[in-house]
Amino acid sequence: MDTLSFMAAALSPVNLMLAIVGVAAGILIGALPGLSATMAVAVLVPVTFGMPPEAALIMLGAIYTGAIYGGSYAAILVNTPGTPSAIATTFDGFPMAKRGDGDLAVTLSTLSSMIGGLVGAVALLTLAPLLAQIALKFGPVEYFWLAIFGLTLISALSEGSTLKGFIGAGLGLLLSTVGVSVIGADIRYAFGSQFLLGGVETISALIGLYCIPVLIDLVATPSAHLEPPEEGRGIRFREGLSLMWRGKFNALRSAIIGTAVAILPGAGGSIASLVSYSEARRTSPRSDQFGKGEPDGVIATETANNATVGGGFIPTFVLGIPGTPPDAVILGALLVQGFRTGPEMFTTNVGVTYTFIGGLFIATLLMLPIGLLIGRYAFKSIVSIPKALLVPSIAFMTIIGTYAIRNNPFDVVVMVVLGVVGWVLSRYGVKPSPIVLGLILGPIAEQGFVQGYLMGNASGSVAGAFFGRPLSLAIIALVLLSVLFPLWRAWRTRSHKETANGH
């Protein structure tokens, strides 16, 4: 069949090599805290300008998918997400590493990323036009309710006090308003500084909030960072496989969530992994183990974030609208090459498209051997690196990685300042995740709200705009579910405690 022969073209020596090199490079870049997937794709785009379109696409796609996977290394081994999409992997990945199961976590991440990537690629191959049309149905109002849904997830994710979780989210939401507003073009909270004009850059805030506190606590004690593993344990592949089998529904569901989130333009791996994590926790029989090193947590987040790679290409190719931030960069690269997206991709340019999808499949499959190889190395070296080298190296990478996002030295200052603030706050019980969620979802919530309001005004009924659309109502139902469920669960635990302690 035509499709298959195009995909087979991805196996040509050149394309294969590009896929291998791309995946390996992507994994290394993603693994380093401070260097994100978007940045990796952006700085490497010029390299692809001499190449034919399918080769460029394969290489960029391989780097992208490798970086999303590689982010889990730093998340698991150092408690700092290598890329924003690996934030949720720190929740259970690092506790697993702390108790000596770091190698297992890395293996699980490898298997999960591969499965997630395959699901996303299958969706791209088979369902792209249909899913793209569904994505278009999401308008400002739906995005607003989705943002609210995301924010209510905080109640599910907060360790300890839900109240402090909301306070953290409020802080993040406020931070997201600094700079020039989209609606109104007002300059908000810049206090005359030309640097604050640019707003708080999300990725630099993420890096600061997650990496700096880790560094601060690393210098504080002489104890080794991680327990070295028992000798001769290998990579625990079989154990990983059996855990994957046990968590197969979790993996599949998380991959679907990841694909679904990625189809919506603007939402990427970080949101996808957070949603699938909280879903996994909600439905798991071991839900109180989440956050303490539950393997299903790692499976959920890593399947979801790699599914966003394939899923994000759906609106990018079909509609010409980028699904995730790295897709925006890739789209720009395609346009410069004279390569039009839209139906042309499945008609006149169908060869390139299917060769690329074939390449994406191959890159995803390659993640398993390459990942296990590099992962084993990474684990051994991180465990044995002395703190005196680890701390300055990670600090250095956060500095250079933050700077390279926008070539703005002020972003580095913001990163450090927010990091210190985040460390202080976390000692007082406000964790970084709600702040980060607020920062990411703030613009989505605000724009959705104001745009929906304007639309409602034009059609005569604001309430109708926000509450009258079937899709919005479905999302509102999800919001209510996610708010009420933990309350119900807390009530149930408290009544259990009361019977147990006889208060």
Next chain:
Amino acid sequence: MRQTRFTTWKLGALMGGLLSAAAIAGPAMAADAGSFPDHNIQYIIPFGPGGESDISARLQQKYFQDITGQQLIIQYMAGGGGAVGWSQLNEMDGDGYTIMGTNLPHIILKPMGKDPGFKTEDLKNFFYFHYSPDALIVKKDSPYKTLDDLIAAAKKAPGSVTVSGSGTQSANDIANRRFESMADVKTTYIPFKGTGAAVTALLGGQVQAEWGYTTTAANHKDKVRMLAVAADERHPLFPDVPTFKELGYDMTGGAYRGMAVPKSTPDDVTKKLSEIFGKINQNPEFRQKMEDLGFVLIDVPYDQMDDFMAKRRAEYEKVAREMGIIK
């Protein structure tokens, strides 16, 4: 003995750092218009990658290398809708090896409101090379077949026709206001973050029309059509789309793009840059590629820049007063 070696090492590393810093700063200081350019030029785009500024810059890149033999290295400095980049331009080396993309109406409109960190006169533009004409875009299956259809609908129910566009006080916003005053109608303008989001809203049926550019329509040729174009002549890619002028509305304009150097750049180097980019603009291959994407090429070299900016300023000032940007 070992202690000394350690100190020597650290010193060595420090010296190495200083030397490389100086080495990089050094050539920047020597500027000689005769052999200009003798090494790569940094081209800073004050927006993120993938946008129209980026795409047009990358097209220029290839021809720049053909003409000068040096590379044009594109970097990004996004933030504040361009303000972060423009406010830092004059802090950069004025040796001709750093140039920055500038956009109209942004650089004229932004300083008119709250202080964005720069003034229009601060930016030393040396060449403006294209503009994307404003275009009123609707979905292919929209009930509005002509511009008059939309005007009629707006007149019947003021404010009920929703139009999306990129940003507030941007080219799209201005286009909408000018249109409203010329056609004497009231629409509801809904700002989105970027042209991409504005197009998505149109395609999803969230709004009835979009203020975009010919480039947007070219990009989504299969799904949208234009009601009118704000240019002097019909665009070669869209021979069926009338201009606003033809329909009786004296409206031309759009998003203009060009380049500037830091103020401290000497005039002869600036003129040389203007010539080089002028040559790129004359290259027939370059022109074809740009037009295929929907751009309209213009040539405003350094010596005509002041006139050009003054004319644009007058246009925007009128609208800005109406919009309340200038108090």
Next chain:
Amino acid sequence: MATDNQASTLDARPSDRALAGVMIVIAVGAIVFSRDMSIMASVFPRTIATLLLVFSAALLIKSFVVHPRRARPEPGSVGRRLGLIAVMLVWSFALKWLGFLAASLVSAAVLAVLAHYHAWTPRRVGGYAIALAVIIGAFYTLFAVVLNVPLPVGLLWRQL
């Protein structure tokens, strides 16, 4: 999340009150500084600030009514922690003035000293110095030379 035994938690009342106080100040500040914004642009910040105010007030009240506890933070050397914070802050500000390479080399060296708890033998010193120099040098070459990222050159040197 698991039940903490008494010794590993601290009384959170004073810290919760301080936290609530600071957040209330921030929320009020956000509302005050939003006065010169247009209506459309001020809706969101004001709503969020108000919600923040409500939540912080609730936290404050809770600290009087209930007896909250918080997990004992990991003990450790305060001096080294403050040292790291100071170095990172100086590093981020110094980028513009000292340039990327100089600022990074110096800061990395100081951090290595801060993070090291055992004895300094000359061999160790040499080894670490080389390792750090190689890492910094490799990344600098990759970014500045190969990928053309404009790393800060250092305004101080330019003025010399």
